[in-house]
Amino acid sequence: MDEILLKKYADVENCPVRNVLDRFGDKWSTLVLLVLDDVAVIxxxxxxxxxxxxxxxxxxxxxKSLEADGLIIRKQYPEIPPRVEYTLSERGASLIPHIKSLVQWANANFEDITKSRAAYKK
Amino acid sequence: MDEILLKKYADVENCPVRNVLDRFGDKWSTLVLLVLDDVAVIxxxxxxxxxxxxxxxxxxxxxKSLEADGLIIRKQYPEIPPRVEYTLSERGASLIPHIKSLVQWANANFEDITKSRAAYKK
DNA sequence: TCTTTGACTTACCAAAAGTAAGTTAATAAC
DNA sequence: GTTATTAACTTACTTTTGGTAAGTCAAAGA
Incomplete structure (x- = not known):
């Protein structure tokens, strides 16, 4: 294994893959984006x-973190009780197809994976 | 918002999207898969x-969880000190393009996102 | 006999996420 | 004219998840 490959994923700062996964590899971001895509305004x-x-x-x-990244737009109305509407931004919308392709793969493979997991008992 | 949509993401058991994201939305799985794709055997x-x-x-x-899901293959040699080699399974390999498409998007948008995040100070 | 080696475990500690209650200010109900 | 309600959050506290560092195992080499 060569040195360049060894360093490729080494530190967070310089690794774009790490940067991505640290950002969207959290528990809820992608799901919230999918919901916003589904309903448009919510x-x-x-x-x-x-x-x-x-x-x-x-x-x-x-x-808050999706808004900070410019993936969603938060619109607040000056009412009481408060009303806040969330929508996907263009940037957020451009991410959706990639997430959906992952979800499609998962749907297609879900049964097999579940079987594998059941068979694997250690 | 209609009732069906309301229930769509409601509970983990019946929601394939949730099932997917619970499985790959952890901190390390996708990164490990990408590394295995990069090196073939490791x-x-x-x-x-x-x-x-x-x-x-x-x-x-x-x-262990990737192996349980049948995404990677673990080969252990009967030696001491032990030697264990990991490779992608076919199933794991079929997932890679979808992950890479996400990573490409992230690379393309990384700078803009970083700028947005810096500008967002609350 | 003692050290080294690789792939892990284990015991303990820190960080992230869940729970439930609280905040805010205007309007509605009593 | 108090009291309750409402939506979008916070906050204090608990639980779960992940990180750290040391330990295990068994053979081969010093």
Whole structure:
């Protein structure tokens, strides 16, 4: 194994792959993006209903980081009680096909994977 | 928002998207797969050198779960000190293009995202 | 006999995520 | 004119997940 390959994934700063996976390899980001793609416009509590297993705390954190990355747009109305609407940005929308291709693969292979996992008992 | 959409991502069991993301949305799986794709055959300690930020513990856990899912193949030689070689399975290999398409997107958008994130200060 | 070697485990500690309660301010109900 | 309600979050606390460093195992070499 040569030296260049050895260093390729070594440190986070200089490794684009690491940068990507650190950003989207979290538990909720991709799922939230898929939901936004599905509904176009959606409010905080509606997302929470659709993904009932996410906590409000983590939904807030996830939305904030997606907004910071410019993947979603947050529009707040000056009303009380507050109304906030989330939509995909263009950048976010351009990511969707790539995520969906992953999901398709997973759907196609889900059964086999589940069988493998059941057979593997150690 | 209609009822069907509301339920779509609701619970883990019945949601294929959730199943996928729970499986590959962990911190290390995709990166390990990419490394295996890069080198074809590789030993435990070599992976650890290439991804120096992963702990031995998590590398062991990750490899075990990838093996359980039938995405990688573990070949152990009856030697001492032990020798274990890891390779992608066919199933694992079929996943690689989808991961790479995500990585390409990320490379293309990395700079802009970094700028957005820097500009976002709250 | 003692050290080295590679692929892991284990015990302990730190960081991330989950839970449930609290905050805010205007309108509605009593 | 208090009290309750409402949406989008925070905060304090607990649990789960991941990181660190040391330990294990068995043969071959010094």
């Amino acid at each position: 409010r905080f509590n509606e997302i929470h209903k659709m993904i009932d297993s996410i906590s409000q705390k983590m939904l807030a954190v996830t939305l | 030993r435990f300690n070599e992976i650890h050198k290439m991804i120096d930020s992963i702990s031995q513990k998590m590398l062991a856990v990750t490899l």
